[in-house]
Amino acid sequence: MRVLENFIGGAWSRSSGTTLLDVKNPATGECLAKVPLSTAADVDAAVKAAQAAFPGWSATPPVQRARHLFRLREVFDAHRDEIAAICTAEHGKTLAEARNDFGRGIENVEHAAGIPALLMGQGLEDVASGIDCHTVRQPLGVFAAVTPFNFPPMVPLWFLPYAVATGNTFVLKPSEQVPLSQQRIFELIDQAGLPPGVVNLVHGGREVVNAFCAHEDIAGVSFVGSSAVARHVYRSAAEAGKRVQALGGAKNFLVVMPDAEPSRSIAAIAESIYGCSGQRCLAGSVVVGVGEAYEAVREGLLERARAVVLGDGARPGVTMGPVISAAHRDRVVSYIDRGVAEGARLLLDGRGAKVEGYPHGNWVGPTVFDDVKPGMVIATEEIFGPVACLMRARDLDEAIALANRSEYGNAASIFTSSGRAAREFQRRVGAGMVGVNIGVAAPMAFFPFGGQKGSFFGDLKAHGPTAIDFYTERKIVITRWF
Structure with a gap:
């Protein structure tokens, strides 16, 4: 039986965790693979790889980062049916639903590829006599995301393209119930030629989530899941000084x-x-x-x-x-x-x-x-x-x-x-x-996604313009020349 591996620093590696869970086809009961419950040590290795990649990646001009996303979009588009079939096998949704699932994820890659325009700041001459002011957006470092079982290809792509487009590096924990879509997607990302360490994948459960929230070198955490866990992630990560967007449940x-x-x-x-x-x-x-x-x-x-x-x-x-x-x-x-x-x-x-x-x-x-x-x-x-x-x-x-x-x-x-x-x-x-007159009020990639009240914990919602805000820090520069 295939045992899934983590993707850290541009290479596949065995998890240090000893517990393996079955990944089952929910229609047939067939065991498709074994997924490891990784440890905090695995998270630390992924964060170190992402940290090492950050200086070079953040210094890469946005237009060049966008070209990586163009290539990624082409690779994803060529494998739409393959990813849909994997999604259906591990999740159970119909093939049409799985194609739409991945398709909405690809739309986020397309939107993030416009990063040279999305990342622009503002400026004004003569805010006072001889003094100019302008703002720039800068990346913060390593970001992490924890994603749910219900949309295996799509939801991770609410976060990954924007994190890397803005110059950050990234660590993902997909749901341990449906890890196969992301395993294959990360193989495709590897083919697309992103520098080692820019994106990393760590399989696991609660220990990985808590390690994300506590790790001192992670700048921010994104989460999608139940409201109870969203509240926990929000509190834990915020107490550790991180940016947090935690999307919870619904009625x-x-x-x-x-x-x-x-x-x-x-x-x-x-x-x-x-x-x-x-x-x-x-x-x-x-x-x-x-x-x-x-x-x-x-x-x-x-x-x-x-x-x-x-x-x-x-x-x-x-x-x-x-x-x-x-x-x-x-x-x-x-x-x-x-x-x-x-x-x-x-x-x-x-x-x-x-x-x-x-x-x-x-x-x-x-x-x-x-x-x-x-x-x-x-x-x-x-x-x-x-x-x-x-x-x-x-x-x-x-x-x-x-x-x-x-x-x-x-x-x-x-x-x-x-x-x-x-x-x-x-x-x-x-x-x-x-x-x-719309049954499923799902925003397109260029609008924000997120609820209110007990459905959302944080300030900045997923994808759209709020994603650029979440993944960057605004720096204000006030200039006078003598």
Whole structure:
């Protein structure tokens, strides 16, 4: 069985950790590889390699750094299908979803390649008589990122291209549940010719995360995962004097007004809830039908949910794959059990789902709850699975109030034909990313990504212009010549 290695200082090396975890195909149960739980010593070796590379890389002109990203984009584009197949095997999402996953990551490489323009400062002559002032952006050193299981190719590329484009060096810890996409991506990065030590990969779990937060030579940490761990990373790394952007969990509300366009709205809502088996931070979770829209939403969503084809994401015709692990399947099922116990009406039950020929798959079928009340656990906690919770609201004000009760604030969407309702919703709802007739409010690479409240810890969000702010320090120079 293949044992994955770390990528440190431009070379592959064995982890010093002795614990190995199985990387399994969640549809078949097949063990694909073994991943090591690396140690703080491995992190230190990667940071030292990144530190050694920093002086030369930070002194490389931005236009030359951009050319490395152009080459990287070409290499990635040539291997889109290969990476998608790896992603589907380790994660379970469909091949179409996996292609989109990697494609959105490549968009960040494309955006970061514009670094000569993105990195520009500002200047003004004669701020006082004979005195000029200008600002420049400078890199800080070594940055680290910890990324989740749900988008194996994409999420690391929210961080890596911007870190290196701005002149920093970088250490990544991918999720130990889905390390194969990044293992292959780093092989491609090696082919693209980045100098040794500019990017580094350390496999592992909690010890690696804590080592990132504590290491005195890491300037900043990026994290994507649950809110509980995001809060821990934020506190630990900030106490150590680091920059931190920690993206946490979600409970996303989708509000449907009576004037919403019926068929396209329901299609977008169903894809939001059941795409990637509900395992994405922008997935719809609570659908609020306003007034007379409720019954139409319920029946339309039920019809769409029943039409979902559950199975191995690598097979044609499948529209929803398994959840990531048996443990996560049990967690999602426990939430369905809790919803029944709380008195919500279960219209479609995904528990006990089976797929012929795949007895070891982590299957949870599309699930729909009716009559969900605001205080229920299924209405408040992140399930991260293919479970829809239907709630009623009298009017837009009540719908916004329901959404704003949530401790999370990642995303929210409204479906309406009214510009006034859409404007009120986007102004008042407490979410960082808002969709209008959009089920998954995912910003493009050139806009920031991040939520509010318990969904985000930090000041500067991922990708877009805020990434340039996160990875650079502004220096102000005031000049007078005698």
